Amino acid sequence: MTLDKAEIATRLAGAGYVADSELGTALVLMDLLKRPLLLEGEAGVGKTEVAKALSAVHEAPLIRLQCYEGLDASSALYEWNYQRQLLAIKTHERDGLAAEAVEAQIFSEDYLLERPLLAAIRSKTPSVLLIDEIDRADEEFEAFLLEILSDWQVSVPELGTIKAVTIPRVILTSNGTRELSDALRRRCLYHYVDYPDEARETRILQARLPDIDTSLAIEIARMVAMIRKEDLSKVPGVAETVDWAAALVGLGVKHLADQPEVIHETLLCLLKTRSDQASMTREVTDRLLGKVA
Amino acid sequence: MNAASASREAGEVGDAAGAAVRARMTGFLKTLRDNHFAVGLDEARDALVLAEAGYGRRASALRPALRALLCARPADWQRFEALFDAHWLGRGVRAATMIAGQPQKAPAGVNRVAGKPGAQGAPDGLPDHVERGGDTEAAGEGEATRGGASRAEVLETTDLRHVADPDAIAEVNALVERLARRMRYRLTRRERLRRKGRRIDLRATIRHSVGRGGEPIDLMRRKRRETPLRIVALLDVSASMSQYSAFFLRFLHGILDHVREADAFLFHTRLVHVSPVLREKDPQKALDRLSLVARGFSGGTKIGESIATFNRQHAARVVHGRTAVIIMSDGYDTGDAEGLAEALASLRKRTRRIVWLNPMAGWDDYAPLAAGMQAALPYLDLFAPAHNLESLAELEPYLARI
Numbered sequence: 001m002t003l004d005k006a007e008i009a010t011r012l013a014g015a016g017y018v019a020d021s022e023l024g025t026a027l028v029l030m031d032l033l034k035r036p037l038l039l040e041g042e043a044g045v046g047k048t049e050v051a052k053a054l055s056a057v058h059e060a061p062l063i064r065l066q067c068y069e070g071l072d073a074s075s076a077l078y079e080w081n082y083q084r085q086l087l088a089i090k091t092h093e094r095d096g097l098a099a100e101a102v103e104a105q106i107f108s109e110d111y112l113l114e115r116p117l118l119a120a121i122r123s124k125t126p127s128v129l130l131i132d133e134i135d136r137a138d139e140e141f142e143a144f145l146l147e148i149l150s151d152w153q154v155s156v157p158e159l160g161t162i163k164a165v166t167i168p169r170v171i172l173t174s175n176g177t178r179e180l181s182d183a184l185r186r187r188c189l190y191h192y193v194d195y196p197d198e199a200r201e202t203r204i205l206q207a208r209l210p211d212i213d214t215s216l217a218i219e220i221a222r223m224v225a226m227i228r229k230e231d232l233s234k235v236p237g238v239a240e241t242v243d244w245a246a247a248l249v250g251l252g253v254k255h256l257a258d259q260p261e262v263i264h265e266t267l268l269c270l271l272k273t274r275s276d277q278a279s280m281t282r283e284v285t286d287r288l289l290g291k292v293a
Numbered sequence: 294m295n296a297a298s299a300s301r302e303a304g305e306v307g308d309a310a311g312a313a314v315r316a317r318m319t320g321f322l323k324t325l326r327d328n329h330f331a332v333g334l335d336e337a338r339d340a341l342v343l344a345e346a347g348y349g350r351r352a353s354a355l356r357p358a359l360r361a362l363l364c365a366r367p368a369d370w371q372r373f374e375a376l377f378d379a380h381w382l383g384r385g386v387r388a389a390t391m392i393a394g395q396p397q398k399a400p401a402g403v404n405r406v407a408g409k410p411g412a413q414g415a416p417d418g419l420p421d422h423v424e425r426g427g428d429t430e431a432a433g434e435g436e437a438t439r440g441g442a443s444r445a446e447v448l449e450t451t452d453l454r455h456v457a458d459p460d461a462i463a464e465v466n467a468l469v470e471r472l473a474r475r476m477r478y479r480l481t482r483r484e485r486l487r488r489k490g491r492r493i494d495l496r497a498t499i500r501h502s503v504g505r506g507g508e509p510i511d512l513m514r515r516k517r518r519e520t521p522l523r524i525v526a527l528l529d530v531s532a533s534m535s536q537y538s539a540f541f542l543r544f545l546h547g548i549l550d551h552v553r554e555a556d557a558f559l560f561h562t563r564l565v566h567v568s569p570v571l572r573e574k575d576p577q578k579a580l581d582r583l584s585l586v587a588r589g590f591s592g593g594t595k596i597g598e599s600i601a602t603f604n605r606q607h608a609a610r611v612v613h614g615r616t617a618v619i620i621m622s623d624g625y626d627t628g629d630a631e632g633l634a635e636a637l638a639s640l641r642k643r644t645r646r647i648v649w650l651n652p653m654a655g656w657d658d659y660a661p662l663a664a665g666m667q668a669a670l671p672y673l674d675l676f677a678p679a680h681n682l683e684s685l686a687e688l689e690p691y692l693a694r695i
Contacts, residue, residue, distance in 0.1 A: 026361035033339045086506050186331045186366035192370040
């Protein structure tokens with residue numbers, strides 16, 4: 001099922017994700033070229049959301065593999081259910097079965113615990129596989145991943161090779177903690193996710209908070225865009241903007257400039273470190289509010 | 294992927310246009326390779342697939358498609374647009390749109406390129422190699438004197454005040470980068486669990502064997518931990534330091550780029566945290582952004598107050614047991630010297646080493662007479678001259694031992 005760009009854009013919007021047009025192209029190309037998509041960008045720009053939206057677009061199950069330092073093949077791919085195997089051996093002791101028969105049984109698929117990667121390639125319908133924060137995993141894991149992503153098969157020593165039933169759509173995300181290998185980068189389509197501009201952020205707010213005033217959404221987007229330009233150590237992401245907007249709607253604010261003290265106090269939704277809160281003084285807030293109005 | 298299938302898939306685009314797009318594409322891929330994009334045969338094939346799937350008809354469709362396919366890192370992402378425009382908006386796309394029956398306004402400057410098949414279309418005079426400002430690459434191209442060993446030698450002993458021409462500045466950049474690269478992290482005695490460890494971790498192995506009915510099937514391993522040395526640099530950018538501050542900024546830039554854990558602050562009459570700005574990869578852009586951040590450059594100095602601010606607001610976060618604090622200042626302070634002594638005393642309790650680099654200490658008849666310098670001396674682990682690159686390089690073995 002290949003969808004064209006306009007169709008994907010509509011469906012993304014239906015799933016509550018407001019994409020820029022380049023991302024739409026990238027998602028079409030994923031299907032056309034059968035390549036994974038690597039998303040890079042600052043924390044909080046909505047990289048993980050892309051995968052969730054894509055799974056909604058294709059009505060495919062989302063399988064998520066969260067990477068961390070020390071993640072190894074067994075916890076990403078498969079594991080044997082040792083406890084069940086031991087139990088099976090114990091029960092078969094009384095039956096007097098031959099050792100080979102027992103072995104054949106306990107190393108069958110019944111005793112295999114699927115981990116995300118295996119689950120993704122054995123899924124009946126093509127799934128969306130999200131490999132989150134790949135830069136946190138070790139380099140060896142990256143190499144291992146590369147092999148799976150190019151061959152779409154996995155070898156389990158006791159069972160033989162398991163071929164992919166369906167080929168998942170793969171999205172990888174990276175925060176740039178570690179430089180990824182060139183091989184992996186080349187294998188993937190690439191999209192750099194940036195903070196949304198004012199117009200897009202307004203639309204995001206409208207999609208997420210259906211009962212928000214259009215004028216308020218515009219003002220919030222403009223304000224956040226300016227706050228991002230301030231000298232902050234942790235720049236607020238899209239999720240923070242939505243939180244803040246929800247807070248303002250809940251407090252009954254109609255225009256930002258009307259209630260500067262409320263605005264200043266609710267900035268804690270956006271600023272998550274002490275130094276940032278200290279640097280956004282009341283004067284700074286008022287100056288920015290002056291520009292918004 | 295023959296011409297016939299191209300015309301079938303691309304609809305209105307005829308054979309000739311398909312071939313033209315393919316030829317342009319090959320040229321474009323070569324341009325990208327010359328610009329250090331990782332473009333292999335697979336990418337080339339997929340790019341042609343895209344061209345035949347109809348993306349080749351309009352630049353507005355081709356650009357995002359190729360951008361997603363051919364870029365691999367943020368730096369590529371930013372440069373791509375300039376390269377694309379330079380190559381495609383000169384000739385290839387014009388031919389395609391005309392055949393597709395949608396006459397468009399020809400992009401500016403087309404006739405300049407049209408006649409010369411060898412030249413890559415560069416309507417706005419955009420070079421195929423997009424130059425990044427301040428890079429060694431860009432600076433060296435004019436005269437073929439890419440600094441050999443002898444040239445670097447000379448620079449290393451030149452007082453930084455006297456270095457002014459752009460070529461020399463590029464060399465200074467390179468030297469600083471190399472230097473910062475040498476200040477890498479060291480091993481500690483603590484160990485942690487790693488998959489490819491040197492030794493077997495008995496405790497973890499036994500714990501893990503519980504799931505296997507007590508048989509130690511999986512051996513857990515451990516390895517010595519690499520703890521990065523953290524460097525926190527505080528740079529004085531007051532008027533008296535103005536001749537040196539540009540070079541120290543490059544030094545900070547190099548440290549932030551190559552030392553994994555580093556933080557940088559500027560101070561004059563107040564303290565500014567500049568790491569995020571300096572982490573900007575392009576040195577020229579970083580300097581531009583800096584000038585916005587640090588108002589009050591080249592004004593007075595309040596060293597004591599700035600360090601006290603550092604202690605109060607940042608030290609708890611950025612300073613730990615393996616941190617070296619480097620202060621780069623000439624010690625001329627308009628605040629009181631007692632305040633400086635107090636601030637340094639409290640900083641000393643937190644950190645491993647305090648290094649003070651004073652550019653003036655390299656002058657022949659310098660004595661640390663400034664009141665601020667006098668007050669600071671008892672609290673320093675190292676007081677060193679830093680008026681040329683050689684003196685900076687001498688720091689490396691010292692920092693390595695921390």
